[in-house]
Amino acid sequence: MKNLEGKVAVVTGAASGIGRALATRLSRENMTVVLADIDAAGLDGTAVEVHEVGRRALCVRTDVSNPAEMDSLAAQVEAEFGGTDLLCLNAGVFRGGLIWESPIEDWEWVTSINVYGVINGIRAFVPKMIERGTEAHIEITSSMAGLIATGMSGVYTVSKFAAFAIAEVLANDLALTNAPIGVSVVCPGAVATAIADSQRNREHATTTPASATAMDVLLRDFCAAGREPSAAAAEIVTGIKNGDFLIPITSSFAEFVGVRSEALQRRELPPFQMFD
Secondary structure, eight states, X not given: OOOXXXXXXXXXXXXXXXXXXXXXHHHHTXXXXXXXXXXXXXXXXXXXXXXXXXXXXEEEEOOTTOHHHHHHHHHHHHHHHXXXXXXXXXXXXXXXXXXXXXXXXXXXXXXHHHTHHHXXXXXXXXXXXXXXXXXXXXEEEOOGGGTSOOTTBHHHHHXXXXXXXXXXXXXXXXXXXXXXXXXXXXXXXXXXXSGGGGGGGOSSOOOOOHHHHHHHHHXXXXXXXXXXXXXXXXXXXXXXXXXXXXXXXXXXXXHHHHHHHHHXXXXXXXXXXXXX
16 A cells, blocks of 8 residues: 555554554555544544644544444444544553463453454454545554563463454455455554553553552563654654554564574474664
């Protein structure tokens, strides 16, 4: 999808981090952007940035884990703009800690957003995009943790492996049906976002195991040293224009994936790796 100008983009998780930066970057590409997030105040902040670029932004408070709200979002975009050209399923949250200490409520919460948020988006938007029959693109945000399993972040890692698999299956299904819709899966490494503080928008917090608290501290430091969200957004837009399926936001992507692949070919447990 080389030409974005004048088209309509929908970005979930648009209130902060990569989502906010991506919405702003897409507005610089002269796209009309629809901003979706559960954080209404954050959406307003993103809308200000988009308006400063001189583009229109429609803010729709949306809980991506709720199928009805995603259906409503898709219907509103259809009514306002006639359809969606670029769908960015970017909303995501983090919960860490030792896998056996993770409460079932954490599994349900993370999965509802990182996995079902993507599924709900596909079910709400893709049939309409196929029906239009025009060139379109879908971007799904996974993580380097969706390619390389690391310790102390089992709930998040499992959800991001699932998001990556969904993107791959979606791309194959669209190709099999000759739909003119491309798919990209984004795998960020360290990006300076507030994902370590994901629980700020959580309605019902659970007891936090010591291992999860320790991981939150490590993740904050990891993200603080990472790329700026605007740089990540620029790489995402370039990848979309190039038609790349995989868009890694890390300089060491090939090395890390290679180490994992070689270990698996030897039937060994892949070594613990910290990507940048």
